[in-house]
Amino acid sequence: MLSRDEAGVVLFTLEVAALATVLIFPLALAAALGLARYRGPGKGALETLLSLPLILPPTAVGLLLLEAFSRRSALGGWLAARGLEVVFTWKAVVLATGVMSFPLLVRSARTAFEDVDPRLVGLARTLGCGAVAAFFRVTLPLAWRGVLAGTVLAFARALGEFGATVMVAGNIPGRTRTLALAIFHDSQVGRDDRAVVLAAVTVALAFAALWTTELLSRRLGRRSEE
Amino acid sequence: MIDIRVEVPLAGPDLRVEARLPAAVTAVMGPSGAGKTSLLEAIAGLRRRARGRIVCGDAVFLDTERGVDVAPERRRVGYVPQDAGLFPHLTALGNVRFGARGDGGRVETAIDTLDLRPLLPRHPASLSGGEKQRVALARALATSPRILLLDEPLAALDVELKERVLPYLMRIRDEWKVPILYVTHNVGEALALAGHVLLLRDRRVEAQGPPLDLLSSPGLSVEAEAGIENLLAGRVLAHDAAGGVSRVELQGGIPLSVPLAATRAIGTPVMVAIRAEDVLVSSAPMPGLSARNVYEARVEALEHTGIDVTLRCALPAAPSPWLARVTPAAVQALGLKAGQPVWLAVKSHSVRLL
Amino acid sequence: MRALLFVLLGLLSVPRVGSGEEVTVFAAASLADALEEIARAYERSSGNRVVLNVGATSDLARQIKAGAGADLFLSADRAQMDGLTEAGLVRDADRIELLSNVLVVVVPSGAPTRIGAPADLARLGRIALADPEAVPAGVYARTYLEAIGLWSSLRDRVVPTLNVRAALAAVESGNVDAGIVYRTDAALSRRVRIAYTVPPESGPKIVYVLAPLASPRKGAALDLARRLAGPEARTIFEKYGFQVLAAR
Numbered sequence: 001m002l003s004r005d006e007a008g009v010v011l012f013t014l015e016v017a018a019l020a021t022v023l024i025f026p027l028a029l030a031a032a033l034g035l036a037r038y039r040g041p042g043k044g045a046l047e048t049l050l051s052l053p054l055i056l057p058p059t060a061v062g063l064l065l066l067e068a069f070s071r072r073s074a075l076g077g078w079l080a081a082r083g084l085e086v087v088f089t090w091k092a093v094v095l096a097t098g099v100m101s102f103p104l105l106v107r108s109a110r111t112a113f114e115d116v117d118p119r120l121v122g123l124a125r126t127l128g129c130g131a132v133a134a135f136f137r138v139t140l141p142l143a144w145r146g147v148l149a150g151t152v153l154a155f156a157r158a159l160g161e162f163g164a165t166v167m168v169a170g171n172i173p174g175r176t177r178t179l180a181l182a183i184f185h186d187s188q189v190g191r192d193d194r195a196v197v198l199a200a201v202t203v204a205l206a207f208a209a210l211w212t213t214e215l216l217s218r219r220l221g222r223r224s225e226e
Numbered sequence: 227m228i229d230i231r232v233e234v235p236l237a238g239p240d241l242r243v244e245a246r247l248p249a250a251v252t253a254v255m256g257p258s259g260a261g262k263t264s265l266l267e268a269i270a271g272l273r274r275r276a277r278g279r280i281v282c283g284d285a286v287f288l289d290t291e292r293g294v295d296v297a298p299e300r301r302r303v304g305y306v307p308q309d310a311g312l313f314p315h316l317t318a319l320g321n322v323r324f325g326a327r328g329d330g331g332r333v334e335t336a337i338d339t340l341d342l343r344p345l346l347p348r349h350p351a352s353l354s355g356g357e358k359q360r361v362a363l364a365r366a367l368a369t370s371p372r373i374l375l376l377d378e379p380l381a382a383l384d385v386e387l388k389e390r391v392l393p394y395l396m397r398i399r400d401e402w403k404v405p406i407l408y409v410t411h412n413v414g415e416a417l418a419l420a421g422h423v424l425l426l427r428d429r430r431v432e433a434q435g436p437p438l439d440l441l442s443s444p445g446l447s448v449e450a451e452a453g454i455e456n457l458l459a460g461r462v463l464a465h466d467a468a469g470g471v472s473r474v475e476l477q478g479g480i481p482l483s484v485p486l487a488a489t490r491a492i493g494t495p496v497m498v499a500i501r502a503e504d505v506l507v508s509s510a511p512m513p514g515l516s517a518r519n520v521y522e523a524r525v526e527a528l529e530h531t532g533i534d535v536t537l538r539c540a541l542p543a544a545p546s547p548w549l550a551r552v553t554p555a556a557v558q559a560l561g562l563k564a565g566q567p568v569w570l571a572v573k574s575h576s577v578r579l580l
Numbered sequence: 581m582r583a584l585l586f587v588l589l590g591l592l593s594v595p596r597v598g599s600g601e602e603v604t605v606f607a608a609a610s611l612a613d614a615l616e617e618i619a620r621a622y623e624r625s626s627g628n629r630v631v632l633n634v635g636a637t638s639d640l641a642r643q644i645k646a647g648a649g650a651d652l653f654l655s656a657d658r659a660q661m662d663g664l665t666e667a668g669l670v671r672d673a674d675r676i677e678l679l680s681n682v683l684v685v686v687v688p689s690g691a692p693t694r695i696g697a698p699a700d701l702a703r704l705g706r707i708a709l710a711d712p713e714a715v716p717a718g719v720y721a722r723t724y725l726e727a728i729g730l731w732s733s734l735r736d737r738v739v740p741t742l743n744v745r746a747a748l749a750a751v752e753s754g755n756v757d758a759g760i761v762y763r764t765d766a767a768l769s770r771r772v773r774i775a776y777t778v779p780p781e782s783g784p785k786i787v788y789v790l791a792p793l794a795s796p797r798k799g800a801a802l803d804l805a806r807r808l809a810g811p812e813a814r815t816i817f818e819k820y821g822f823q824v825l826a827a828r
Contacts, residue, residue: 072754087755088706088739119311122272125298126305127325127369137324141315170739188639189714
């Protein structure tokens with residue numbers, strides 16, 4: 001059904017999406033917690049900034065990333081001098097998918113954290129928990145459903161990322177070609193039949209991801225209610 | 227000894243409290259919005275913008291002048307909010323154990339004090355209001371706190387539950403030797419538990435002192451609540467198994483027959499609770515009555531509470547007046563008015579031993 | 581209110597240039613600048629309007645096969661035009677082999693890279709090519725590298741781009757070490773330097789083919805096609821560095 005190269009593309013896509021999700025997870029939770037609790041000045045601006053990848057065209061985000069990490073930029077040059085190439089490598093794929101998925105996880109996690117009664121956190125503090133311990137022992141266990149949903153959403157988004165990825169990572173076979181990029185390439189070179197097969201694989205993957213969440217959410221939810 | 231001189235910024239006027247609390251139990255009372263909960267939160271360390279000085283025994287919680295502001299997790303304060311605030315994702319046992327630092331001993335004692343053994347594997351969602359309060363109390367106690375802060379612990383409970391949980395509070399006071407700050411609207415609870423009362427109004431201290439002084443002096447407005455209205459202190463005198471009663475001597479030498487309570491040793495102090503509506507009022511002596519407890523009294527005041535009328539009646543030698551509730555029709559029929567001599571009757575069955 | 585609406589609608593329907601026909605031209609990316617100049621001159625003299633859609637020849641051919649409304653197609657190689665001919669979208673008799681070009685290896689302008697012979701390409705890091713699987717510029721480059729036996733060692737370093745101008749941009753940005761583009765593209769950019777010119781004799785035969793689409797076969801389209809093959813256009817093409825093949 002799938003050629004060896006195509007199977008490689010599927011595996012690569014899964015790996016990259018998983019890595020991106022894992023990397024953004026702590027950052028997104030921290031951001032979500034901050035947004036849920038912080039009430040000071042500049043909060044609105046921060047919220048908007050963190051949501052930008054959601055509303056900007058992915059190609060615009062990709063372009064910004066390309067400018068920021070290009071060998072000619074300050075950051076890109078600094079990294080290149082240390083042997084770290086980002087643009088046109090798998091690292092750029094992780095970067096692009098991570099950036100695009102980040103706001104999705106932040107949103108879900110933030111709503112979940114806001115739903116946790118802050119008095120319970122205060123109580124945990126009086127019972128001897130520091131701020132960090134209170135997060136892990138009270139906030140997170142009570143918010144896990146929203147965090148899980150956000151994580152799966154972020155993963156699924158990472159699986160399908162195209163616009164930003166193609167800009168900053170290119171469509172290099174065996175190096176940066178994800179499923180979405182492979183579908184595009186196949187259609188560009190007139191192999192529509194393979195493009196359709198790969199598209200079907202994407203559908204199957206997304207379905208599996210969402211179904212697993214449903215299952216997990218229900219099974220874990222049931223156990224904690226006993 | 228708890229020494230408080232604190233200022234807490236709030237929505238509206240700031241809370242400003244200056245108080246020295248000498249007793250084991252201090253009742254904090256006052257109308258809604260007076261700042262009672264905020265005071266507790268400030269002592270617990272949950273109000274990070276509080277300024278001033280809070281000292282609990284030999285522990286300094288807050289001393290703004292010296293730059294001391296201990297984080298809540300290091301103050302070792304046991305805080306029980308009004309609705310218990312149990313963690314829904316943990317069982318009762320999980321909740322009780324939450325703050326205990328490897329000290330299994332304290333946990334077990336707390337569980338036993340509050341009779342929680344059968345409740346341990348259950349989740350808060352399946353517990354009644356009274357059970358939740360007991361779990362929350364045990365949870366606070368299990369951390370070996372320096373001080374207990376209870377925010378209207380009985381407010382969400384109906385009368386029967388109140389009467390069931392109150393003894394646990396007394397047990398805590400007597401057996402755990404932990405100072406308690408107890409926010410309540412209920413005069414009866416304050417009288418039953420506290421050695422000192424702190425009255426707050428409009429974010430300031432209106433008065434502080436011994437409970438009987440504060441709560442009986444006119445001009446001080448305290449919101450009393452329908453519920454256990456007659457809470458009387460006394461001592462077990464004798465048991466009469468054949469007669470089915472025990473005899474208690476209340477403060478002032480007033481005798482009271484209560485349902486047989488042979489488990490209470492003779493001479494032990496007790497608290498008895500009599501509902502105002504269980505006190506019968508007569509304008510004439512009542513011979514041949516089945517009720518064992520009949521007393522002469524004088525009506526001090528009549529107060530309309532809702533549809534009914536509450537009579538404040540002074541008994542000779544009793545330290546505080548008794549409350550009796552009757553219908554307006556009864557008031558009219560008997561021609562009740564202030565200063566009138568009356569006879570009060572209470573069935574022993576209407577008396578609850580705490 | 582309604583009067584305003586009618587006025588707006590009226591304004592929208594007025595064509596920009598005169599009241600002539602509209603000709604849609606799909607053309608290889610490397611022709612962008614030259615065609616722009618030729619098209620504007622044509623518009624001024626004919627009163628017709630030219631819509632120019634430039635991109636990778638393979639991508640454009642795909643769009644035409646899928647039904648995109650093109651009147652003229654200027655392909656950067658014979659293969660893509662053959663595809664349309666086989667599909668019956670272009671008549672063989674209408675094809676004109678118009679231009680040729682030369683491949684060059686470019687490097688970022690500040691780079692010290694020296695390429696004396698093709699074998700020196702093996703020293704390069706990343707090389708940008710228009711997608712060597714389908715885009716003519718990339719296919720030419722691959723064909724050349726295969727012919728000199730360097731493709732197998734270089735293919736892992738290839739960064740395929742959407743079209744030849746994207747390959748040029750990649751070199752300009754410094755994110756790749758070199759790129760293989762047309763000489764006409766390199767001439768337009770100050771941010772790249774030609775490090776090696778593929779000798780036309782040993783390189784692949786680059787042929788740009790022009791043809792009108794079999795349908796709708798507008799008069800204006802045929803007119804523009806004639807102009808593209810004419811002397812004024814020739815001057816402009818040569819100015820940009822294309823070789824004009826002997827007209828049919």
